[in-house]
Amino acid sequence: MSLTLDHIVIAVSDLDAAFTDYGRLGFTVIRGGEHANGITHNVLVVFQDGAYLELIAWKRPDPGMRWSEVYHSAGEGFVDHALLPTAIEADVSAAQRRGLDMEDPIPGGRLRPDGERLEWKTARSPGSDVPFLCGDVTPRRLRVQEGEVRQHANGVTGVAELTIAVRDLGASLRRYGALLGSEAGGGVQAGDVAGSPARFATLRLGNGTAVRLATPDGSEGPLASALAARGEGPFSVVFRGGADADLDPSLSHGARLAISETRL
Known part of the structure; x- marks a missing residue:
């Protein structure tokens, strides 16, 4: 699929x-x-x-x-x-x-x-x-x-990466894999998500968008705070096209959005 x-x-x-x-x-x-x-x-x-x-x-x-x-x-x-x-x-x-x-x-x-x-x-x-x-x-x-x-003054052409906050990375990988009919590419990694330590894994959708499932290591930081306040679901979006920028959250109405001209 x-x-x-x-x-x-x-x-x-x-x-x-x-x-x-x-x-x-x-x-x-x-x-x-x-x-x-x-x-x-x-x-x-x-x-x-x-x-x-x-x-x-x-x-x-x-x-x-x-x-x-x-x-x-x-x-x-x-x-x-x-x-x-x-x-x-x-x-x-x-x-x-x-x-x-x-x-x-x-x-x-x-x-x-x-x-x-x-x-x-x-x-x-x-x-x-x-x-x-x-x-x-x-x-x-x-x-x-x-x-x-579909033309935007900021140069954005699409969604390069979507990060999803999850509580149980293994369980969510299995569930997302059941929906897509595929396994996560690259396996589980440890790294930084929005300035906080986390574990994550990435799946790629049919139009090239990368979906990164991420769970925080610890109770501090933006990822953990979003998970506690909003539950599981989208945490951040990186758009492709345009000049690199973090978009003003007061104008994005609370959504964590960024543009990266280097994202493919």
Whole structure:
């Protein structure tokens, strides 16, 4: 299975402010619209490699929904990531056969500001260390727009690396491997993650994005703090293209983002 990164979800408190702030960071930001549940709405940053950032805000709390609970307890920042399946029903069945506790696909949708209605199916595991799958029912170009919206003033062309904070590296490697149908490349390493000692292993997705699963060695440092506050899930993103830079977290609404022109 050659799954690719579909999108990364960032919770924000004020969608209009996030729209403006990400523009100030050099991104081209587009209005996404309102989800079918009437509770959330979003704006998007779409990249040339086909992945995108979803900045999502709540019109009212959504008790029992993990994203809402993470946001309302820990504030703005990452809440999830998604992969794009080849055929969602078949890909979910294959992952389930390999032992992943992934639920069957369920329908979802969103109404764009221009009136275009989008439909998709998602499938999730209860554990947030692994991504959910998001497969389009309507053409993907309606959900993930093409053309000039993928050009960014800061030069970013895609997602080079996504680091996921996990509690049990071995267990998460097995779970992520069951989803992808592959083993982690390079094995477990020890090193520095955001200035703190950690152990990590890297998998590579179909579009070249490296996913680094990382667990902190100890209870101090940004990785351990994020894990304690937000639970397992995305910790940082490194974009490819543009000049090397750490992006201002006050403008990125709590998301740890960086650009590296040398990342392939």
